[in-house]
Amino acid sequence: MTKKKKCLGCGVTLQNENILNLGYTPNLENAYCMRCFKAKNYGIHENITSNKEQYLKILKSINLKKDLVLYIVDILNIPDNLDNIKKYLKNDIILVLNKRDVLPKSVKEEKIINYLKEQYDFKDYLIVSTINNFEMDNLYKKILKYKTSKEVYLVGETNAGKSSLINKIISNYSNKEPVLTTSNMPETTLDKIYIEVNDKLTLVDTPGLVEYSNLIYQKDSKYSKFLNSKKEIKPKTYQINKGQSLIIGDFLRIDYLDGDRNSFTLYISNKIPVKRINSRHATLTNLAYREYDLKYHEDLVIYGLGFIKVVLQGKIGIYLDNNVKTFLRKNLI
Numbered sequence: 021m022t023k024k025k026k027c028l029g030c031g032v033t034l035q036n037e038n039i040l041n042l043g044y045t046p047n048l049e050n051a052y053c054m055r056c057f058k059a060k061n062y063g064i065h066e067n068i069t070s071n072k073e074q075y076l077k078i079l080k081s082i083n084l085k086k087d088l089v090l091y092i093v094d095i096l097n098i099p100d101n102l103d104n105i106k107k108y109l110k111n112d113i114i115l116v117l118n119k120r121d122v123l124p125k126s127v128k129e130e131k132i133i134n135y136l137k138e139q140y141d142f143k144d145y146l147i148v149s150t151i152n153n154f155e156m157d158n159l160y161k162k163i164l165k166y167k168t169s170k171e172v173y174l175v176g177e178t179n180a181g182k183s184s185l186i187n188k189i190i191s192n193y194s195n196k197e198p199v200l201t202t203s204n205m206p207e208t209t210l211d212k213i214y215i216e217v218n219d220k221l222t223l224v225d226t227p228g229l230v231e232y233s234n235l236i237y238q239k240d241s242k243y244s245k246f247l248n249s250k251k252e253i254k255p256k257t258y259q260i261n262k263g264q265s266l267i268i269g270d271f272l273r274i275d276y277l278d279g280d281r282n283s284f285t286l287y288i289s290n291k292i293p294v295k296r297i298n299s300r301h302a303t304l305t306n307l308a309y310r311e312y313d314l315k316y317h318e319d320l321v322i323y324g325l326g327f328i329k330v331v332l333q334g335k336i337g338i339y340l341d342n343n344v345k346t347f348l349r350k351n352l353i
């Protein structure tokens with residue numbers, strides 16, 4: 021039997037038998053499945069049901085090899101469990117924070133890198149922007165420096181920009197055309213895809229882990245489309261007194277329950293409206309409720325939205341969909 025042909029955009033095996041199944045194309049001569057064809061040409065993204073087992077299976081297969089791994093993370097959505105990846109991979113891992121462009125230019129990369137080095141132990145650390153081509157030369161150099169074989173794997177959560185990054189490396193450092201499907205919706209890449217940059221380097225794209233605690237899965241907000249915004253964030257600072265609340269979009273309310281007058285700086289899309297009001301008049305009480313005791317200089321991370329930098333200690337109450345993850349960390353910037 022001949023080896024099954026795979027879609028160039030997402031890696032799924034092509035088939036021309038059932039239009040309802042993944043990988044369908046009317047003509048097996050085509051390079052792309054119908055789903056990728058629609059995504060590329062019409063910007064139509066069809067969702068699929070994701071599979072954590074599939075992700076773990078891929079990690080297992082990477083772990084069996086000793087190849088270099090790039091762990092791609094969205095800088096606005098750094099998970100609190102960055103170390104988890106090491107449970108599955110014994111490979112050398114470079115931590116790559118992508119989407120530098122969404123944070124203000126004034127932010128110091130070095131500070132963030134030192135912050136990460138204090139807490140985690142990766143082979144190396146890098147902050148890049150695929151879109152702005154920021155630090156891509158440096159990344160490429162590091163790949164060449166650390167790679168142990170021809171193949172280098174890219175892993176990370178869905179939407180972190182793995183496929184975009186490979187496309188950028190191809191267009192920067194080879195004379196080939198970028199072919200991978202990328203989109204601002206989760207679950208774009210569906211299987212491992214081997215992209216040869218040159219005869220010494222092949223980058224392997226993988227489907228991202230779908231983290232359902234990401235706000236992006238709370239589909240009913242009219243502001244969802246701003247969660248993956250490509251605009252630079254202009255942080256907004258609010259001075260907040262005890263008894264005041266911030267209402268963010270139509271999906272988040274933060275009450276300042278106790279503490280001295282405090283400063284909250286929001287690193288979230290500028291398209292999402294924010295109101296400061298007296299807690300007595302605040303709405304959204306139908307949402308699930310949780311409380312935190314903030315220490316000095318902590319961020320409240322709302323996974324998928326961004327983070328709020330708080331200066332002083334205090335107590336806060338949060339109304340938000342129960343499934344969305346929130347956590348505290350030391351101020352990132």
Ligand SMILES: Nc1nc2c(ncn2[C@@H]2O[C@H](COP(=O)(O)OP(=O)(O)OP(=O)(O)O)[C@@H](O)[C@H]2O)c(=O)[nH]1
Nearest residue numbers: 150151179181182183184202203204207208209228
């Ligand atoms: N602002 C910004 N957006 C980026 C950057 N790189 C990628 N993106 C966007 O992030 C979204 C996801 O990119 P993909 O490359 O499809 O992400 P992925 O990690 O391959 O996602 P899966 O295939 O679902 O695992 C797209 O809308 C990209 O345009 C970047 O450097 N800056």
Ligand SMILES: [Mg+2]
Nearest residue numbers: 182183208209
């Ligand atoms: Mg992808």
